Amino acid sequence: MNNVSVVIVGMGQRGLTLLERLQAVLSERELEVGIDLHLIDPSTPGQGIHEWTQPEHLLVNTIAAQVTMYCDESVTDSGPILPGSSLLEWALEQGYKKLDGRYVISDVGEPIDENTYLPRAVMGKYLTWVYDRLIEGLPDYVTVFNHRRDAVSIVPLDNDRIEVQLDGGFRIDADYVFMTMGHSLGGKDSFDRKFDELVNNGKSGNSHLAYFRMPYPITALNSISSQAKVAICGTGLTATDAISALTLGVGGKFEKISSTRYQYIPCGREPKIIVFSRQGLPAGGRAVNQKGTYGQYKAKFFTRDFVDLSRQNNLRERGNEQMDFDRDLWPTLKKEMAYVYSSSLKGEFADPATYQVEPEIAAAIDSLMVPVANLTFADQEDYREYVRQHLEADIADCFGGNVNNPRKAASDILRDIRDNIRHAVDYGRLTPESHRRFLSYWCSISNRVASGPPKERNMEMAALIDAGVVSFFGPKPDIGYDEACCRFTLSTDRFAEPVAEKFDVLIRAKVDLFEPESSPAPLIRNMLAAGVIKPFRNGDFKPSGIDVDGAVNVIDRNGKVIRNLWALGYVVEGAHFYTYVLPRPYSNSRGLQDAGRAVVTMVRDIAQRSEVDQPLDYAAV
Incomplete structure (x- = not known):
């Protein structure tokens, strides 16, 4: 049979995870057919928003030890493990040090460590290094075509193939297509x-x-x-x-x-x-990391089982699995934060089976989340003095660490158990009204509390x-x-x-949401007009992004699942929650999972097709 044609549209970090999974899967499963791999992105491959040309004062908001582009043993059902360096390991191998305020490859200077916040420009160099290494490691029967253009149309054909058209008119007749486009899709509101x-x-x-x-x-x-x-x-x-x-x-x-x-x-x-x-x-600034390179808090109360039980209770009591975040979820998430706060305060973890939230701890969590709720200010100077004192207190908390300081310990678990929050929110599991409030109100509070900048940024703010x-x-x-x-x-x-x-x-200064119907991108406009994609909806609420199923396959305007077209990352922010984060080592990262499962499915399909030498019946998959 002819070579199989695979297209990845968008070669930033999400496209790179697909490439990593493809090399890993093919390292253990040799195919009987050649693959033409088309990589479509007008920018430097791998970098996405982490361009190596940007100023060094822009930092990655995650410590170097907690960024990787490679799967590890924690990532489930996503194919074999392909050994590879994390951002920290790569930076140390390259010889990066801090010298005169800059991060350079040098024999002298201040050594970097697991808690270093590296510039995004350095991150971009890591991503391109990963890209080059992955391309070199692909088997000989994979031929790579690097198209430095934008895609302007993706249209499924009647023969289960997909036509991808690039800016300028070049067309690719593809068997499989992955959409991983990034923030350039956002339009004006x-x-x-x-x-x-x-x-x-x-x-x-x-x-x-x-x-x-x-x-x-x-x-x-x-x-x-x-x-x-x-x-x-x-x-x-x-x-x-x-x-x-x-x-x-x-x-x-x-x-x-x-x-x-x-x-x-x-x-x-x-x-x-x-x-x-x-x-x-x-x-709030990011505290000194006291959890080690791979340490993460494991939920005691706000677990996936708890979320599943809440959905079942809603179905039984209200006839609908959809939950209300404030009613069904926040009390238990608050209990989780209170448990960590109290345990940090006392220096030891309480028995979860008997733990009850003390009133003063509940009040402390309320104050952490909404500190100005019950405050009044005489005038603007009074308010500005409060902000300055708030900054000083936050900086002191940061130096207390994300385990030993109760406020930072409680805040940090919102990052550690984010996958459990995703499990509660993804695919419209909240009611439309609650989903809207969750994104507009709760997420802004959570981001301020748990996803702030390195503590040094707040020290700069105070100065x-x-x-x-x-x-x-x-x-x-x-x-x-x-x-x-x-x-x-x-x-x-x-x-x-x-x-x-x-x-x-x-x-x-806000996160740029991708609303398909207002996107200026020709690709999105054309796919919407052709009915290939549709905005994700939760009832009458459209959070953002396009609609996909649980296997991240695109769902068209008529509700049909397109089995050989996948979408991952920013383009599906809406059906998925918080797609912005980089993969983290030993955390069963959602981004790596999605990429791995999609690639495993594709390679299995290719193997079946090459064995019978006929088009795969997607209805049977």
């Missing part, structure tokens, strides 16, 4: 369109007026004048990137004046920065506040526009007297 229009109409009256729907590529912020006043909407990881670009990125420096404190040395090119969000607080470069506006502000002076406005009535400020530049 009504907020973006409104502020774009305000800028277009007002920039003739204010040369500094600008709106950034996201701060990436980070070099786009180079156009901001030091004379502009900048407001950043958001206080999480994206906001810290923007702040870093407008301070370190323009020539400012931080000097360490104690083990927990920095001083900022301005260069004079920094704009004034004001930060705001609904919660009005900076994200920037002290230097008068950064300030916080206040919780739940309103954003407006003053036509008379062509400037944006922030206002709030959360203080005793209303407060308002004007500014020139608005940066929207």
Whole structure:
């Protein structure tokens, strides 16, 4: 039979996991047919958002020891294990050290260790090293075609094949296709369109007026004048990137004046920065890791069995398996956090069978999650002093560690048991109303508490506040526009007297959701028009992403599962929860699982087809 044609659209981190699984599976199962492997991505293979050309002040938000592109014994039902280096192991093998504030290959300098937060540019070099190693390790009967273009159409044909068209008209007649496209799919929403229009109409009256729907590529912020006043909407990881670009990125420096404190040395090119969000607080920093390289907390209460039982109870009592997060799940998740908090406080784990949440511990968890819920502030200065003290307390907590400090220990388990949360949320397992609230309210709190930046970023934030470069506006502000002076406005009535400020530049520092119907990507527009894909829906709620089944096969407009078309990662954020994270060693990483199972299925199909030399009957799979 003719060679089998396999296409991977998107060769960032998710595409790389597919390539890794393909090499691993083929290392143990030699096929009787050749494979033409088409890799489609206009960017450097493997890197995705971790481009090696980006500034070194942008850091990976995970310690080096907790990033890998290779499966290990913990990853189940995903094919054989292919030995390979984690990010830390690779960086040590290459000889990376910290020298004069930069990470370089050198014989001298400060050694890196398992808890080092490496630059994303270095991560990009690791990803490309993995890519090169995987390509070299493929068997001889695999021929690789590297297409540095975008795909603009993917259409199943009547003969169970799939036509993939590239920008410029080149077509590939494929047997199997994997979609792993990334953040370039996101489009503008009504907020973006409104502020774009305000800028277009007002920039003739204010040369500094600008709106950034996201701060990436980070070099786009180079156009901001030091004379502009900048407001950043958001206080999480994206906001810290923007702040870093407008301070370190323009020539400012931080000097360490104690083990927990920095001083900022301005260069004079920094704009004034004001930060705001609904919660009005900076994200909590990542604590010193005390769990070792592979240590993870294992849930005692919020287990998969608990989630399954909750679904069964809902089916029995309400006639529907869908759960309400606040009613069915949060009390037990809160108990899990309280258990860890209490155990950390006492220095030993209590017996889960008899553990009861003490009222003071429950109050501590409530304060951790929503610290300003019952606070009032006399004025903006009172609020800003609170934020500064909150930062100092958070930095101290970070140095206490993610085991010994009760607040950080309780926060960190939200990362450790994220797969259990996924089990409760994925594929519309919450009611539409609860799903909407979970994403808009609970996730923003969880991200602030558990998925913040390295503690050094919060030390930098405190130094920037002290230097008068950064300030916080206040919780739940309103954003407006003053036509008379062509400037944006922030206002709030959360203080005793209303407060308002004007500014020139608005940066929207948020996770860019992929809403298929508003995506500017020709590929998505064409696939929607042809009915090949449809937005994922949970009742009347469309969280984001496209619809897939449990095997990550694409579901078309008519509800048909396309057995030889898979979608993984950001493109299915909605059906899946929190697809942004990198694979973690010895954690049975969801991303590696999905890739492995899809590749195992494909290789099994290829083997069957080559044995009988006829098209596979997908209805029988």
